[in-house]
Amino acid sequence: MNRRVKMSGVTDPGLRARKKARTRAELQRHALRLFRDRGFAATTADDIAAAADVSRSTFFRYFPTKEDVVLLDDVDPLYDAAFRAQPAGTPLLRALARSMRTAFASLDDEKRALEEVRMDLARTVPEIGAVLRERNTFGVDAVAALVGEAVGRPADDDDVVVFAGVVSGARLAAQALVRRDPDRAYIETFADVLEVLADGVPLADAPIVT
Amino acid sequence: MNRRVKMSGVTDPGLRARKKARTRAELQRHALRLFRDRGFAATTADDIAAAADVSRSTFFRYFPTKEDVVLLDDVDPLYDAAFRAQPAGTPLLRALARSMRTAFASLDDEKRALEEVRMDLARTVPEIGAVLRERNTFGVDAVAALVGEAVGRPADDDDVVVFAGVVSGARLAAQALVRRDPDRAYIETFADVLEVLADGVPLADAPIVT
DNA sequence: TCTTACTTGAGACTCAGTCTCAGTTCGGCG
């Protein structure tokens, strides 16, 4: 029993793969806990490995850098999917705002808590923020790809890239706002900013006063 | 002769300070050269120190990290100054685009070359890009401060922060565009993007197709 | 059950970054 079912359409993982997934998840779980409690810099790769009961070598086999451990994520694909599920005709910025809200709302409590720790670290620890910004669903390239597809233009079309830059900028703004007022919820703030932008860039035409 | 003139309004540096400035500049000069020729990762702090004929310790005394050496910059203050010099009444985005162009044009050839290497590294080497984005004149916080002052609003005003995010996003877009087509000049591209945005966010109202 | 391929732990190695200490050099003052 518990044999790998090779014939069925969905290839069932098998013991080896299941073990790997479990180890990876364990490493992340302990890492995030330690980062939260002791701080990122004060947590060594050894600490994490020890907590997850594997060797340091193994830690780096699963995650190329200490930052990468924060990247592991079940949520980003959900944003993507939610966006693709938006009905045709929806204006882009609204569609993005909405898909963020629905994707985040669809998370169960455990995942949401995990996600909040991740976003907190992203705002707090510069190295992590940088990595996340580059490899996230909301990096310029990723948004450009997503949006280009949605409007039927190439991902390197100037307008598409500029639009993607604005969306990434909206995220930067949201992070800055939450940093200034930690009571704000990040996802909500991000979605709000996108909706503000749907009515035009604030201050775009504001003149300089002396 | 060559005595430090303490009485005159401008405090003349003195030997010590001059030496420091020279060492710092030398370190940067060699570092950028080595980064360009060998690559960032393949250049060790020892290499740079040796090239500039100082000890490794001294290198880290001048620059807290290897990335920081790329940050040293005479140009950013020029952008600031050029922006502040824009006539009252100029709309913000135009003012930013213009001040970038004039500041960059005011550089002599040597400085401009240096600046181009820096921007190239910023686009090419992720670590450097990240540091530059955070500590640059065009980071969200810096833009918010500059713009808040210009429109007479606090730097943590929501509109100001969102606007600053858009400007930072414009930079991200410009970097992405140059990455796709290295023949573009970065500064020009950045200014162009800002001017595009002055006419509204492209695709903002574009609907999703299918 | 036996072979093969993947996975792991141990440990050596390089390099970034921090810190301490001792020696040197500059600046200022008598």
Place this chain on the structure above:
DNA sequence: CGCCGAACTGAGACTGAGTCTCAAGTAAGA
């Protein structure tokens, strides 16, 4: 001019990230 204190430098030890190699263990498949 000569001396003292402060700033600067180089040497070297130390921690921790990240890479690599090798030997031992374990799942997969026949």
